[in-house]
Amino acid sequence: xxxxxxxxxxxxxxxxxxxxxxxxxxxxxxxxxxxxxxxxxxxxxxxxxxxxxxxxxxxxxxxxxxxxxxxxxxxxxxxxxxxxxxxxxxxxxxxxxxxxxxxxxxxxxxxxxxxxxxxxxxxxxxxxxxxxxxxxxxxxxxxxxxxxxxxxxxxx
Amino acid sequence: xxxxxxxxxxxxxxxxxxxxxxxxxxxxxxxxxxxxxxxxxxxxxxxxxxxxxxxxxxxxxxxxxxxxxxxxxxxxxxxxxxxxxxxxxxxxxxxxxxxxxxxxxxxxxxxxxxxxx
Numbered sequence: 668x669x670x671x672x673x674x675x676x677x678x679x680x681x682x683x684x685x686x687x688x689x690x691x692x693x694x695x696x697x698x699x700x701x702x703x704x705x706x707x708x709x710x711x712x713x714x715x716x717x718x719x720x721x722x723x724x725x726x727x728x729x730x731x732x733x734x735x736x737x738x739x740x741x742x743x744x745x746x747x748x749x750x751x752x753x754x755x756x757x758x759x760x761x762x763x764x765x766x767x768x769x770x771x772x773x774x775x776x777x778x779x780x781x782x783x784x785x786x787x788x789x790x791x792x793x794x795x796x797x798x799x800x801x802x803x804x805x806x807x808x809x810x811x812x813x814x815x816x817x818x819x820x821x822x823x
Numbered sequence: 824x825x826x827x828x829x830x831x832x833x834x835x836x837x838x839x840x841x842x843x844x845x846x847x848x849x850x851x852x853x854x855x856x857x858x859x860x861x862x863x864x865x866x867x868x869x870x871x872x873x874x875x876x877x878x879x880x881x882x883x884x885x886x887x888x889x890x891x892x893x894x895x896x897x898x899x900x901x902x903x904x905x906x907x908x909x910x911x912x913x914x915x916x917x918x919x920x921x922x923x924x925x926x927x928x929x930x931x932x933x934x935x936x937x938x939x940x
Contacts, residue, residue, distance in 0.1 A: 776874055777854060779874075781867070781871070782868050782872070
């Protein structure tokens, strides 16, 4: 399974996770939906749609948790007939990250995905660079940065 | 039967000398339903990996035309893993010392499986 990353420190931990958990699709993104790494996706459009939806689910459930007066739910899992979706977050030196994992139920299990995600989260914390000082997002840069990210994620 | 009610049933397994912990695990997703574990036993990891192994072992036995396995025992240098699958897809799992009385542990695992089915 091919793993692509915008930021190279994500590559090794993600490779290990995909291999061990036997995940079908993986997205690592910021809570805002900016994709940092992906595995298994063939089309940029799918990545962008999945990232937007994953980030939206993470934001909705975080708000639900806030209204219940508790910290954000650490894990969200949906199981269908053939596939499962696992959404979780971790805090790294790079800032909080959200991971969206899709897995085949006849290949792996929620328990395995969860187990190896804990390992991935620990490796990401260890490998992450310290967060850079935030800079203003300029409209002029936005399209170029998005293009650069998609090029890195799909080697276009 | 609720997970709370299953807890005391695991006492039967954990009372066997040399058993470090026992769990009832959902075989499909590898998650713990109920567990009694000594400190240091990584329950979620054992549950997830044992369920994965049980799944593959079941497929191998099926492919070989051998039918279902009522009990399996993995002996390692520093301990043993004992598993009884139930017809409903649960697994009764024990983590034990290398010198555990396997016969006694097996008997108790089968009794728990009978109740948990």
